[in-house]
Amino acid sequence: xxxxxxxxxxxxxxxxxxxxxxxxxxxxxxxxxxxxxxxxxxxxxxxxxxxxxxxxxxxxxxxxxxxxxxxxxxxxxxxxxxxxxxxxxxxxxxxxxxxxxxxxxxxxxxxxxxxxxxxxxxxxxxxxxxxxxxxxxxxxxxxxxxxxxxxxxxxxxxxxxxxxxxxxxxxxxxxxxxxxxxxxxxxxxxxxxxxxxxxxxxxxxxxxxxxxxxxxxxxxxxxxxxxxxxxxxxxxxxxxxxxxxxxxxxxxxxxxxxxxxxxxxxxxxxxxxxxxxxxxxxxxxxxxxxxxxxxxxxxxxxxxxxxxxxxxxxxxxxxxxxxxxxxxxxxxxxxxxxxxxxxxxxxxxxxxxxxxxxxxxxxxxxxxxxxxxxxxxxxxxxxxxxxxxxxxxxxxxxxxxxxxxxxxxxxxxxxxxxxxxxxxxxxxxxxxxxxxxxxxxxxxxxxxxxxxxxxxxxxxxxxxxxxxxxxxxxxxxxxxxxxxxxxxxxxxxxxxxxxxxxxxxxxxx
Numbered sequence: 001x002x003x004x005x006x007x008x009x010x011x012x013x014x015x016x017x018x019x020x021x022x023x024x025x026x027x028x029x030x031x032x033x034x035x036x037x038x039x040x041x042x043x044x045x046x047x048x049x050x051x052x053x054x055x056x057x058x059x060x061x062x063x064x065x066x067x068x069x070x071x072x073x074x075x076x077x078x079x080x081x082x083x084x085x086x087x088x089x090x091x092x093x094x095x096x097x098x099x100x101x102x103x104x105x106x107x108x109x110x111x112x113x114x115x116x117x118x119x120x121x122x123x124x125x126x127x128x129x130x131x132x133x134x135x136x137x138x139x140x141x142x143x144x145x146x147x148x149x150x151x152x153x154x155x156x157x158x159x160x161x162x163x164x165x166x167x168x169x170x171x172x173x174x175x176x177x178x179x180x181x182x183x184x185x186x187x188x189x190x191x192x193x194x195x196x197x198x199x200x201x202x203x204x205x206x207x208x209x210x211x212x213x214x215x216x217x218x219x220x221x222x223x224x225x226x227x228x229x230x231x232x233x234x235x236x237x238x239x240x241x242x243x244x245x246x247x248x249x250x251x252x253x254x255x256x257x258x259x260x261x262x263x264x265x266x267x268x269x270x271x272x273x274x275x276x277x278x279x280x281x282x283x284x285x286x287x288x289x290x291x292x293x294x295x296x297x298x299x300x301x302x303x304x305x306x307x308x309x310x311x312x313x314x315x316x317x318x319x320x321x322x323x324x325x326x327x328x329x330x331x332x333x334x335x336x337x338x339x340x341x342x343x344x345x346x347x348x349x350x351x352x353x354x355x356x357x358x359x360x361x362x363x364x365x366x367x368x369x370x371x372x373x374x375x376x377x378x379x380x381x382x383x384x385x386x387x388x389x390x391x392x393x394x395x396x397x398x399x400x401x402x403x404x405x406x407x408x409x410x411x412x413x414x415x416x417x418x419x420x421x422x423x424x425x426x427x428x429x430x431x432x433x434x435x436x437x438x439x440x441x442x443x444x445x446x447x448x449x450x451x452x453x454x455x456x457x458x459x460x461x462x463x464x465x466x467x468x469x470x471x472x473x474x475x476x477x478x479x480x481x482x483x484x485x486x487x488x489x490x491x492x493x494x495x496x497x498x499x500x501x502x503x504x505x506x507x508x509x
Contacts, residue, residue: 093476100476107483114490115155118147139501146497147490154489158482162471176474177467184462188455196447196454202440211435215425224418228411232403239396239403247396248389255388256379264375265368269361276354285347289339296332303328 093101122144129137159165160173176183194200217223275281296303304324308317338344360367378384402410424431447454462470475482 093473097473097476100480101472104476104479104483107480111151111155111483111486111490114487115148115151118144118151118490118494122148138505139498142501143494143498146500147494150489150491150493150496151486153493154486158485161482162475162479176471180465180467180470181459181463184459187462188458191458192451192455196451198444198448201443201447205440205443206436209432209436210439211425211432214435215422215427215432218418218422219426220422221419224415224422227418228415229406231414232411236400236403239400244393244396248392251392252385252388256385259375259379263368263372265361265371268371269358272354272361273358276351276358281351281354282342282347285350286339289335293332293335293339296328296335300328300332303331 122141125137125141125144129141156165160170161175163177164170164174218227304321304327307324307327308320334346338346341347357367361371399410402408405411425435
């Protein structure tokens with residue numbers, strides 16, 4: 001049965017471009033009777049259009065809009081899927097590929113034309129020799145004959161790379177379609193062994209000198225501005241993507257868990273002991289007694305009324321008034337003396353109390369336990385959790401605003417840091433060595449840890465390619481150069497044939 005290029009199936013069972021593709025029926029395609037129904041049904045299976053069978057006899061045809069009409073008792077309806085990719089869309093060539101394919105076709109015509117030319121020369125030379133044209137006809141015929149042999153041999157070799165010559169299933173032909181997956185595995189192994197080895201990566205990175213180049217690049221103000229803007233955009237995007245509720249929950253849980261895990265009483269005791277020893281608490285005491293004195297001066301009536309209101313009901317009112325006045329004056333005198341005298345006994349008593357309390361926080365078990373219970377009660381209050389959550393919102397808003405403002409302190413500091421880092425990386429060999437070492441270590445870690453994944457990406461990608469389309473793609477890229485092999489084979493064969501014939505004549509003479 002003659003070979004039909006348009007009907008040949010691909011290795012995975014699909015049909016090549018230009019033939020009846022899977023799951024589709026061209027406009028006007030005949031559908032005959034029951035066999036037509038089964039054919040249409042087979043066309044609709046495997047992700048193709050849904051085809052409903054109406055009857056089992058008659059004939060019909062597929063219309064351009066996908067409906068299958070028939071006469072007699074046969075009726076079908078074809079409903080194309082909404083988004084099923086067609087074979088043509090998956091194997092489309094780019095304009096550049098199409099131009100290369102046209103170049104391959106032109107070179108094929110040239111090589112084939114040269115073959116036909118030497119064949120014609122051979123025929124004419126043989127005819128001339130038969131007609132007694134002279135010795136030269138033998139030389140020409142020998143050269144043309146050898147040229148034909150070389151042209152045919154190289155045509156077979158080039159064609160065997162991409163398909164079966166003349167459609168004949170000759171062993172070890174159609175190498176690329178049949179060995180595509182093995183070629184992918186070999187390519188992956190080649191890349192892994194020759195490009196992803198530690199020595200190659202270290203040698204290449206060391207030769208590039210990433211640190212010095214990156215430093216020189218960063219030292220340029222425009223480049224530092226660009227990197228700063230990119231970092232600000234990335235930071236703003238990351239903060240925008242994050243959900244506040246998730247971050248607030250994480251921050252709240254982290255703070256609460258850290259506070260629960262660590263006893264705070266000893267730390268507070270040490271801090272308080274240092275504050276008392278340095279006299280830092282005295283400024284707080286001064287502020288408190290000054291404010292208390294000023295408040296008492298302004299609210300004398302309220303103090304006396306409070307004292308009188310707490311007196312027994314059976315005491316005379318003038319006695320309550322005298323008592324209130326006396327309490328107020330004594331309280332005012334006490335606060336005034338404490339304000340004006342740094343050595344007031346109350347101040348000394350407060351110093352001793354704070355010192356003892358600081359010691360108890362560090363060493364007294366009961367005091368530390370009470371502090372821990374108080375800590376748990378405070379952290380468990382909803383107001384405290386809301387305060388922790390609101391802290392993230394405030395921080396996020398502050399960071400986003402700083403990232404958006406080109407003149408913000410954050411961006412100015414980042415820019416200055418990048419310029420300084422770039423200058424140091426460009427001029428200091430010690431910094432260059434550290435950065436290059438980090439980069440080499442990271443690169444070596446990646447290639448040693450993920451070498452299999454990297455090479456499998458190549459292997460899996462090649463394996464997923466369609467064999468027929470891959471063959472055409474490769475032929476489009478290298479087919480033009482391969483046609484020169486055919487041309488060279490014709491020329492070299494002719495010269496070799498001429499030389500052999502000449503030597504044979506010389507020896508025979």
